[in-house]
Amino acid sequence: MSGIQIYDSHQGALSTFEPLQAGRVGMYVCGPTVYSHVHLGNVRTFLSFDLIFRYLKYRDYTVRYVRNITDAGHLVDDADEGEDKVAKRAKLEQIEPMEVVQKYTVNFHDVMRAFNALPPSIEPTATGHIVEQIAMTQQLLANGWAYEANGSVYFDVEAYSQKHPYGELSGRNTEEMMSGSRDLDGQSDKRSPLDFALWKKASEAHIMRWASPWGEGFPGWHLECSAMSTKYLGEEFDIHGGGMDLKFPHHECEIAQNKGAHHHGGARYWMHANMLTLNGKRMSKSTGNTLLPEEVLSGDSPHLSKAYSASVARFFIHQAQYRSVLDFSDEALQASEKGHQRLMNAFTTLSQRANHGPKEGQFDVEAWQNRCLDAMNNDFNSPILIAHLFDAVRAIQADHQDPGHLGQMGATALLSHLKAWMFDVLGLQTDAASGAAGASSQKALDAAMAIVLDARRKAREQKDWAASDAIRDQLAAGGIQVKDGAEGSTYSIQE
RNA sequence: GGUCUCGUGGCCGAGUGGCUAGGCAAGGCUCUGCAAAAGCUUGUACAGCGGUUCGAAUCCGCUCGAGACCUCCA
Numbered sequence: 001m002s003g004i005q006i007y008d009s010h011q012g013a014l015s016t017f018e019p020l021q022a023g024r025v026g027m028y029v030c031g032p033t034v035y036s037h038v039h040l041g042n043v044r045t046f047l048s049f050d051l052i053f054r055y056l057k058y059r060d061y062t063v064r065y066v067r068n069i070t071d072a073g074h075l076v077d078d079a080d081e082g083e084d085k086v087a088k089r090a091k092l093e094q095i096e097p098m099e100v101v102q103k104y105t106v107n108f109h110d111v112m113r114a115f116n117a118l119p120p121s122i123e124p125t126a127t128g129h130i131v132e133q134i135a136m137t138q139q140l141l142a143n144g145w146a147y148e149a150n151g152s153v154y155f156d157v158e159a160y161s162q163k164h165p166y167g168e169l170s171g172r173n174t175e176e177m178m179s180g181s182r183d184l185d186g187q188s189d190k191r192s193p194l195d196f197a198l199w200k201k202a203s204e205a206h207i208m209r210w211a212s213p214w215g216e217g218f219p220g221w222h223l224e225c226s227a228m229s230t231k232y233l234g235e236e237f238d239i240h241g242g243g244m245d246l247k248f249p250h251h252e253c254e255i256a257q258n259k260g261a262h263h264h265g266g267a268r269y270w271m272h273a274n275m276l277t278l279n280g281k282r283m284s285k286s287t288g289n290t291l292l293p294e295e296v297l298s299g300d301s302p303h304l305s306k307a308y309s310a311s312v313a314r315f316f317i318h319q320a321q322y323r324s325v326l327d328f329s330d331e332a333l334q335a336s337e338k339g340h341q342r343l344m345n346a347f348t349t350l351s352q353r354a355n356h357g358p359k360e361g362q363f364d365v366e367a368w369q370n371r372c373l374d375a376m377n378n379d380f381n382s383p384i385l386i387a388h389l390f391d392a393v394r395a396i397q398a399d400h401q402d403p404g405h406l407g408q409m410g411a412t413a414l415l416s417h418l419k420a421w422m423f424d425v426l427g428l429q430t431d432a433a434s435g436a437a438g439a440s441s442q443k444a445l446d447a448a449m450a451i452v453l454d455a456r457r458k459a460r461e462q463k464d465w466a467a468s469d470a471i472r473d474q475l476a477a478g479g480i481q482v483k484d485g486a487e488g489s490t491y492s493i494q495e
Numbered sequence: 496g497g498u499c500u501c502g503u504g505g506c507c508g509a510g511u512g513g514c515u516a517g518g519c520a521a522g523g524c525u526c527u528g529c530a531a532a533a534g535c536u537u538g539u540a541c542a543g544c545g546g547u548u549c550g551a552a553u554c555c556g557c558u559c560g561a562g563a564c565c566u567c568c569a
Contacts, residue, residue, distance in 0.1 A: 250566090339518040343518095397534065
C-alpha cells in the first residue's frame with residue numbers, strides 16, 4: 001500500500017497525489033445546469049466523484065468538496081443571441097426562471113440522495129456569485145486579457161495565447177482551432193471566434209439580468225466555476241473534476257481565466273469522468289438518447305425489463321473504472337443485481353457469524369485489506385476493489401463451513417473492513433436502507449398477503465371466526481389493516 | 496477534415512511485456528421430498544495483418560471498426 005495515484009488529464013499520466021496542505025484536500029466538481037432533469041449519464045459522473053470523495057474521507061483526508069449549481073449563464077449555443085438554457089426552459093414551462101432552477105435543483109438533490117451520494121461541503125450557485133464574477137472580469141480586463149465590446153466582455157484568447165498555452169488541457173493549439181472554427185458573421189462583437197464571453201449584455205427580452213459596470217447583463221458560463229473555485233478553494237487547489245465533455249471548452253477556459261486573473265491555473269490535478277453510453281451512443285438531453293435515474297428505480301422505460309434499486313445501479317457504475325466508457329444495458333444491470341445480491345448475502349452471513357472457532361484463522365485479512373487499498377490507490381480502480389470483495393465473499397463462505405478459515409479475530413477484522421468498503425466507500429445500501437427497493441418489496445408483500453388473505457377467506461367460509469379474527473388481529477398488530485368488502489378482502493399498511 | 500480514445504471469451508468489465516482479474520450467463524458436481532437458494536468446479540478470450548522481443552492482449556507500424564471532442568451537453 002502506498003500513496004494515491006491519480007490520472008491527471010492535464011499531464012495525461014498517472015501522478016502521485018500530494019495535497020497542497022498535508023491531510024487536506026480541496027476538490028471542485030462541475031455540477032449540473034438545472035434546466036431539466038439529470039439523466040443517468042449525469043448521475044454516473046457525480047457518483048464517480050462521490051466515490052473519490054468517499055475514498056479520500058476514508059483515507060482520513062479532510063475534504064472540502066465544492067460542487068456548483070449552474071443556474072444562469074449557460075447558453076443554448078454560442079451565437080450572440082444564444083438563449084440562456086434556464087430562461088429558455090422558463091418560457092417553455094411558462095414559469096419564472098428561478099422556478100425552473102428550484103424545480104430541477106430539488107430533482108437533482110432527490111436523485112443524489114436516492115443514489116446515496118454524499119452532499120458536497122459547499123454547493124454554490126452561479127447567481128449567488130455575480131459579484132465575484134464581475135470582480136474576476138474586472139481583473140481580467142485590468143490584466144489585459146479581456147476587452148469590452150458593446151456592453152459585453154470577452155476573453156481575448158489571442159492576446160492570452162501570446163504568453164500562455166491556450167489549449168494546454170485539451171491538447172489543441174490556437175491555429176488548429178482557428179482553421180476549424182466558423183467565421184464570424186459580422187454580427188458578433190468578438191474579435192476572434194475563439195474568444196469567449198465573460199460577461200454578456202442582456203438583450204431587451206432577456207429576463208435574467210444583473211447590473212454591472214458594463215450595463216445590465218449576465219455572466220458567461222465558464223466564469224462561474226473559476227470564480228467559485230477561487231472563492232472557496234483558493235487560487236490554487238488540489239482536484240478539479242467534471243465530465244469528459246467539459247474538457248473543452250469549459251475547463252480550458254477556466255484555466256485561461258484563472259491564469260489570466262491570478263497566477264495559477266487553479267487545480268493541480270484535473271480529473272475527467274467518462275461517459276455512460278446507451279445503445280453505444282452517449283446519453284444526451286439534446287438527442288433524446290437518455291435514461292432517467294427515476295426510470296431505473298421504477299423500471300418504467302423501454303430500455304428496461306424491470307426496476308432496479310439505486311444501490312444496484314451504483315454497483316453497476318462502480319464495476320467500471322471512472323475513466324472508461326461504460327455501456328448501459330438491461331442485461332448488464334441484471335448481472336450487477338445478481339452480484340450485488342451475492343455480496344450483500346455474504347455480508348449478512350459474516351455479520352451474523354457466531355463467535356466460535358479458533359482465534360486466529362487462515363485467511364490473511366491484512367494482506368487482503370492492503371490489496372483493496374492498492375486497488376483504490378491506483379486511480380480509484382473500483383472494479384478491482386470489487387473483485388477483491390468477491391475474494392472476501394469466498395472466504396466468508398469457506399468460513400461458514402469451517403470457522404477456522406477466518407477465525408474469530410479474522411472475522412471481526414474482515415467485517416469491519418468489508419462494511420467500510422461496501423457502505424462507506426462504494427456507497428452501497430441494503431435493500432432496507434434504500435427505499436428504492438419498494439417496488440420489489442411491495443410485490444413480495446403482495447404475494448405473501450394473497451396467501452394469508454386466502455387462508456382467512458377459507459376460515460371465514462368455514463365460519464372459523466376465531467382463526468379468521470386471529471389473523472386479522474395479528475396483522476393489525478403488525479401494522480397491516482384488513483378491509484373486508486363485497487369483492488373480498490384487501491389490506492393496507494398503516495403508517 | 497482536425498485532435499484524441501478505444502476494439503478483451505455469450506454479456507458487462509479489469510489488466511498493459513512472462514504469473515487465475517472479477518461479476519453475470521452456460522456446462523458439470525454437491526446439497527435437497529420437489530423446486531428454489533446456496534456452495535464447489537470447468538471454460539483459455541484479447542479486431543485483423545506485419546514488426547520488435549527469448550517471450551506481446553500488453554510495445555511499434557499499417558488496415559478495418561467503434562466512440563468522444565472541435566464553442567449545447569456529466
